[in-house]
Amino acid sequence: NAGVTQTPKFQVLKTGQSMTLQCAQDMNHNSMYWYRQDPGMGLRLIYYSASEGTTDKGEVPNGYNVSRLNKREFSLRLESAAPSQTSVYFCASSLSSYNSPLHFGNGTRLTVT
Amino acid sequence: GQQVMQIPQYQHVQEGEDFTTYCNSSTTLSNIQWYKQRPGGHPVFLIQLVKSGEVKKQKRLTFQFGEAKKNSSLHITATQTTDVGTYFCAGLRGSTLGRLYFGRGTQLTVWP
Numbered sequence: 001n002a003g004v005t006q007t008p009k010f011q012v013l014k015t016g017q018s019m020t021l022q023c024a025q026d027m028n029h030n031s032m033y034w035y036r037q038d039p040g041m042g043l044r045l046i047y048y049s050a051s052e053g054t055t056d057k058g059e060v061p062n063g064y065n066v067s068r069l070n071k072r073e074f075s076l077r078l079e080s081a082a083p084s085q086t087s088v089y090f091c092a093s094s095l096s097s098y099n100s101p102l103h104f105g106n107g108t109r110l111t112v113t
Numbered sequence: 114g115q116q117v118m119q120i121p122q123y124q125h126v127q128e129g130e131d132f133t134t135y136c137n138s139s140t141t142l143s144n145i146q147w148y149k150q151r152p153g154g155h156p157v158f159l160i161q162l163v164k165s166g167e168v169k170k171q172k173r174l175t176f177q178f179g180e181a182k183k184n185s186s187l188h189i190t191a192t193q194t195t196d197v198g199t200y201f202c203a204g205l206r207g208s209t210l211g212r213l214y215f216g217r218g219t220q221l222t223v224w225p
Binding site: 041043094102106 | 158210215
């Protein structure tokens with residue numbers, strides 16, 4: 001079982017460029033999440049999808065969009081990257097959006113110059 | 114502002130010493146989860162506490178959830194070098210994981 005797979009692992013963008021981070025899970029989980037992790041800040045939720053067909057904003061949604069493509073895949077898009085979006089991005093999934101542990105992918109390290 | 118406070122931010126101990134990290138919330142939590150992240154890795158789920166006053170043990174790790182469900186702690190007895198990493202609590206304020214708030218983590222260093 002691969003679990004939660006994120007691509008790419010590393011990315012460097014210039015200010016204003018766009019990109020999409022991909023995430024897929026093979027655990028038949030219903031809920032998926034995108035977090036960002038900055039030094040000393042813990043993990044902050046960007047967007048989540050409680051179930052296929054739904055998406056909701058988290059703590060820090062500005063500058064991002066998401067798509068729940070199907071039950072397995074949940075992508076995160078940066079339309080116009082800014083240096084403040086330099087971070088490590090983690091995708092996670094859970095069986096349900098209630099009282100379930102989160103399973104994280106290996107992360108994407110994004111640098112915006 | 115920070116929804117869930119976690120202290121200390123850093124802890125350096127010698128192998129064999131004990132370690133404790135604490136989490137506090139200003140409001141009642143539905144549950145609290147704990148995660149461990151090894152250097153360069155991703156967070157890995159350790160445990161979930163749901164009931165007021167709950168205590169759970171995993172070998173040398175003891176997890177507690179306060180009576181008022183506003184605070185929690187993780188205690189490691191006789192640390193080992195394999196315990197190195199950052200420990201995060203995550204408190205659920207509401208019913209869905211969209212309201213799961215992570216503390217900033219405690220980075221544990223263990224000297225051999």
